[in-house]
Amino acid sequence: MSEQMQHAAVQEGETLLYRGLRIVCTFSAGLGGLTIFLASIVVAYSVMMRNLGLGGVRGDFELVELVCVTCASLFLPLCQLNKGHVMVDLFTLRLPQREQRRIDGIWTLCFAAVWALLCWRLTHGLSEMHEYGDKTMLLKASIWWAFVPAVFGTGLSAIVALITGLPMVSSAFRALEAR
Amino acid sequence: MDPFTIASSMVIILLLLIFVRMPIALGMGLVGAVGYSLLASPMALFAYFNTSWVDKFMSYEFAIVPLFILMGHVATRSGISSALFSTSNVWIGHLRGGLAMASVAGCAMFGSISGSSLATASTMARVALPEMRKAGYSGAISAGSLAAGGTLGILIPPSIVLIIYALLTEQNIVKLFLAATIPGILAVIGFFIAIAIYVRLFPNEAPTQPKAPLSVRLKSLGQIWHITLIFVVVLGGIYGGFFTPAEGASVGVVITLLVGFGTRKLNFRGLIDCLIDTAASSAMIFTIVFGADIFNVALALSRMPIEVADFFSGVAIAPIWILIAMIVFYLIMGCVMDSLSLILLTVPVFFPTVMALDFGLMPEQQAMWFGIITLVVVEMGLITPPVGMNLFVISSMAKDIPTSQIFRGATPFIIAEFCRIAILVSFPVLSFWLVDLVAN
Numbered sequence: 001m002s003e004q005m006q007h008a009a010v011q012e013g014e015t016l017l018y019r020g021l022r023i024v025c026t027f028s029a030g031l032g033g034l035t036i037f038l039a040s041i042v043v044a045y046s047v048m049m050r051n052l053g054l055g056g057v058r059g060d061f062e063l064v065e066l067v068c069v070t071c072a073s074l075f076l077p078l079c080q081l082n083k084g085h086v087m088v089d090l091f092t093l094r095l096p097q098r099e100q101r102r103i104d105g106i107w108t109l110c111f112a113a114v115w116a117l118l119c120w121r122l123t124h125g126l127s128e129m130h131e132y133g134d135k136t137m138l139l140k141a142s143i144w145w146a147f148v149p150a151v152f153g154t155g156l157s158a159i160v161a162l163i164t165g166l167p168m169v170s171s172a173f174r175a176l177e178a179r
Numbered sequence: 180m181d182p183f184t185i186a187s188s189m190v191i192i193l194l195l196l197i198f199v200r201m202p203i204a205l206g207m208g209l210v211g212a213v214g215y216s217l218l219a220s221p222m223a224l225f226a227y228f229n230t231s232w233v234d235k236f237m238s239y240e241f242a243i244v245p246l247f248i249l250m251g252h253v254a255t256r257s258g259i260s261s262a263l264f265s266t267s268n269v270w271i272g273h274l275r276g277g278l279a280m281a282s283v284a285g286c287a288m289f290g291s292i293s294g295s296s297l298a299t300a301s302t303m304a305r306v307a308l309p310e311m312r313k314a315g316y317s318g319a320i321s322a323g324s325l326a327a328g329g330t331l332g333i334l335i336p337p338s339i340v341l342i343i344y345a346l347l348t349e350q351n352i353v354k355l356f357l358a359a360t361i362p363g364i365l366a367v368i369g370f371f372i373a374i375a376i377y378v379r380l381f382p383n384e385a386p387t388q389p390k391a392p393l394s395v396r397l398k399s400l401g402q403i404w405h406i407t408l409i410f411v412v413v414l415g416g417i418y419g420g421f422f423t424p425a426e427g428a429s430v431g432v433v434i435t436l437l438v439g440f441g442t443r444k445l446n447f448r449g450l451i452d453c454l455i456d457t458a459a460s461s462a463m464i465f466t467i468v469f470g471a472d473i474f475n476v477a478l479a480l481s482r483m484p485i486e487v488a489d490f491f492s493g494v495a496i497a498p499i500w501i502l503i504a505m506i507v508f509y510l511i512m513g514c515v516m517d518s519l520s521l522i523l524l525t526v527p528v529f530f531p532t533v534m535a536l537d538f539g540l541m542p543e544q545q546a547m548w549f550g551i552i553t554l555v556v557v558e559m560g561l562i563t564p565p566v567g568m569n570l571f572v573i574s575s576m577a578k579d580i581p582t583s584q585i586f587r588g589a590t591p592f593i594i595a596e597f598c599r600i601a602i603l604v605s606f607p608v609l610s611f612w613l614v615d616l617v618a619n
Contacts, residue, residue, distance in 0.1 A: 026455065029462075033454025036245050043429035047422050061239055064425055068242035069233055071458070072465040075245075078455070079462030085202035086463060086517050090566055092200050100200070107201050114208060121228035128229065146233050154232070 015178060021160055025077040028156065032074030032149075039067040059138035066136075069146045073153030080111065080157040081164065105168025112161035119154040122147055182218055186481035189214045193474070193524075203520040204463075204470035211474030218480040227476070235472055236465065239425055240346055245461040246428035247337045251293040252453040252460075253435040254409075258444030261306045262402040263288045268310070269399045273390035276378035278314055279324035282307040283370045286328030287363070288403070290335035291410050292431065294342070295460070296561055300329025300569045304576050317384035318580030320377060323588025326569040327370055327595075330558045333518065335363040336414065337428070340518055340557070343468065344550045347526050350543075352424050353417055357614045358547040362555060362603055369595035377591045405438040418617065464519065471523035478527060488531040498536035499604075502549075505529055506556050506600065513560025517568065521557050529553075544611045551610040552603055559596045562589045 014022075043060050050056035057063075079085065083104070092100055126147035134143040166173035180188075189210050196206045215224045235241070267281035267288075274280060286303045293299050304325045311321040333340055336356035345352040378385040391399075409431060417427040439445030445453075478484060491501055512521055533549045534542060561569040564586045574585055603609055 029455050029458030030451065033249070033457050036242075036249060036457070037432070037450075037454060039242075040246055040249065040429035040432040043426055044433040047416075047426045047430055051421060064242045065237045065239050068239070068245065069237040071245055071461070072236040072241075073232070075458040075462035075465065078458055079466065082459065084459055084463050085204050085466060086520055087200050087202045088197050088515055089200055090515055091198045103200050107205060110209065111202070111205055114205065114212075118228055118232065121225055122232060124225075125229035125233065143233075146237050150232050 015176065017163065017176060021081060021163065024156065025081045025160060028074045028153070029078035032071035035067045036071045039064055062136045062139045062141065066141060066146055070149045073149040076153040077156040077160050080160045101168050105165050108161050108165030108168060112158050112165055115154045115158035115161060119151055119158055122151045122154060126151060180217070182481035183483055183486060185214055185217050186478055186483035189477065204467040206470070207474040207524070208470035211470065211477045214477035215473065215480065218477060231472070232469065235469060243342055243352070243425045243428055244339060244464060245457060246425060246432060247294045247339060248461050249453065249457045250428055250431040250435055251295055251298050252456045253432060253439055253445070254292050255298055255302045256445050256449050256453060257435060257439035258442055259406055259438070260285065260289055260302045263406060264303065264306045264310065266399040266403045269391040269396050272388045275387055276320065276374040276385045277388055278311045278316055279320050279374045279385065280371050282311065282324045283328040283367060283374070286325070287331045287335060287367050288406055290331040291414070292406060292435070293332050294337040294339040296329045296333040296558065296569060297572055299332030300325055300572045301576065303328060304573055308577055314388060315386045318577065318584040319588030320374070320384050321588070322573045322577055322580050322585040323592055324370070324374060326562050326567065326573050326585070326589055327592035329569045329572070330561050331363065331366060333558050334359060334366055334554060336360065338554070339464070340522060340554055341550065343519060344522055344526060344554065347523070348530050348546060348550070350546050350550065354614045355547060355550055357418060357617060358551055358610050359554070361609050361613055362551050365599055365602065365609070369599050370592055373591040373595040409434050409438070467520055467523060475527040484528045484531045487528055488535040491532045492535035498538055501536060502533065502604065506552065509553065509556040510559065513557050514563050514566060518557040518560060522553060526553070538607065540607060544607070547614065548607045548610040552600070555600055555603060559593065562592060
């Protein structure tokens with residue numbers, strides 16, 4: 001079965017750590033949403049002016065590109081926290097709940113490793129781009145700026161996946177999850 | 180190991196991992212990364228990871244996805260759906276099964292500004308389901324028509340899956356949107372016929388309604404000014420060449436927002452919720468696209484897609500049978516996987532194969548035809564048991580209708596879909612006639 005894993009509701013007795021993570025991830029997602037929203041307003045304005053023959057906003061094309069990678073990165077941690085990644089559970093429905101949760105925990109820890117690897121490599125990408133000093137054509141925005149939200153988003157996702165994955169794999173880490 | 184063996188092992192291992200609950204994005208990314216390291220080297224993989232995330236998503240084309248998703252979320256919260264249903268209702272509600280037809284028509288109109296099936300099904304169900312139940316419609320026909328109507332969200336442009344297909348196969352998004360129009364209308368006609376036949380077989384499941392007088396009907400048209408405005412400006416602007424799809428989506432966000440604020444259905448708090456909803460639905464897509472990208476780069480390194488295409492263009496089987504085999508594969512996998520993952524996973528291999536076959540069409544026509552057929556076939560997975568997502572959406576909203584009733588209600592629509600697939604396969608021209616017409 002393909003379905004999004006259940007959106008974790010705010011739970012009673014949630015630890016301070018979890019609540020903190022939820023706030024940071026939601027804030028990150030909201031900020032990402034805000035950038036794409038503001039970009040849509042700028043682009044709509046630009047289109048209107050252009051079609052009225054008054055000339056569009058200079059570099060709106062580049063703005064959209066930068067905003068796209070920014071929101072893609074900032075959206076990640078909340079999706080990781082809510083276990084929003086699509087999976088197929090049709091073939092494991094007969095397993096006991098505890099086993100299903102443990103398997104999901106293993107994959108969540110794999111996610112943590114992959115996000116961490118990606119974050120680490122992106123810091124290299126960031127410093128490379130910083131050295132090259134490439135800028136976009138019209139807005140003169142430095143390309144390395146685009147790496148900053150990417151490093152943040154993948155790094156935070158790695159932390160989220162680690163902290164949510166551990167209690168799923170073993171009850172020894174239950175204290176992370178609930179008071 | 181030779182590259183072809185590595186690539187085939189990648190596919191098999193990925194399927195096994197997906198079947199044991201591994202998130203599909205993670206599976207494609209991990210298996211792809213291992214394959215990449217084996218086919219090139221671990222250092223090459225690291226170098227690829229340095230910039231691939233930013234390279235992939237610092238993209239004007241890709242920005243269309245979150246923009247259309249945002250527009251859909253704003254539309255969902257703007258109270259447009261109730262006007263759509265009540266207007267369709269006064270026009271066709273008096274026919275036999277008319278309320279179910281009005282639900283389908285409402286879904287089709289909502290689908291013309293939303294690119295998501297689940298959103299379309301749930302938004303329209305919130306309005307139409309109580310009305311149908313109140314009028315004495317059975318659970319089966321109410322749930323079936325809304326689940327099936329929801330699939331129009333993905334088929335009728337804008338469509339997120341079609342955008343991803345266009346990006347994967349480097350096709351023109353505007354042309355693909357146009358190409359999907361006639362198949363979309365066919366779907367509505369097919370669903371109407373399915374309802375008409377069903378209510379004649381089971382007349383007591385859908386009592387007839389009184390006919391609304393002409394004055395009421397004409398007056399009701401005024402209620403749907405907003406969707407007409409959004410549709411004409413956004414898609415009219417895109418098709419008319421006034422702006423790009425990304426610009427169209429931006430304009431759509433702004434107009435839909437003004438409508439929401441203007442009708443007082445949306446407030447500041449609602450807007451914040453829209454932004455966060457957009458984050459949740461887009462992040463899933465971004466991650467899966469990124470995972471698929473690693474997987475497909477590794478497959479491309481192995482040259483497997485080209486070899487498969489060469490093989491099939493050389494064998495003595497009529498091309499149509501290869502296409503039918505693909506359709507059957509999609510139908511089976513569509514029962515298990517979601518449409519986006521399925522397309523990201525298969526199109527990089529299937530597309531070169533299809534393009535190597537000779538159907539007597541121009542390459543661009545063939546690409547559009549295959550895109551539309553793929554979309555229609557995978558979208559059918561949304562209403563087929565055991566795991567049609569639209570059925571579950573309706574089921575979660577209508578707790579009083581047993582699942583068996585919902586499955587029964589979906590059956591006539593599944594039959595209609597089979598007929599439509601047969602028509603689209605038999606008459607490729609339906610998938611590109613409109614594009615050719617506009618181009619001339």
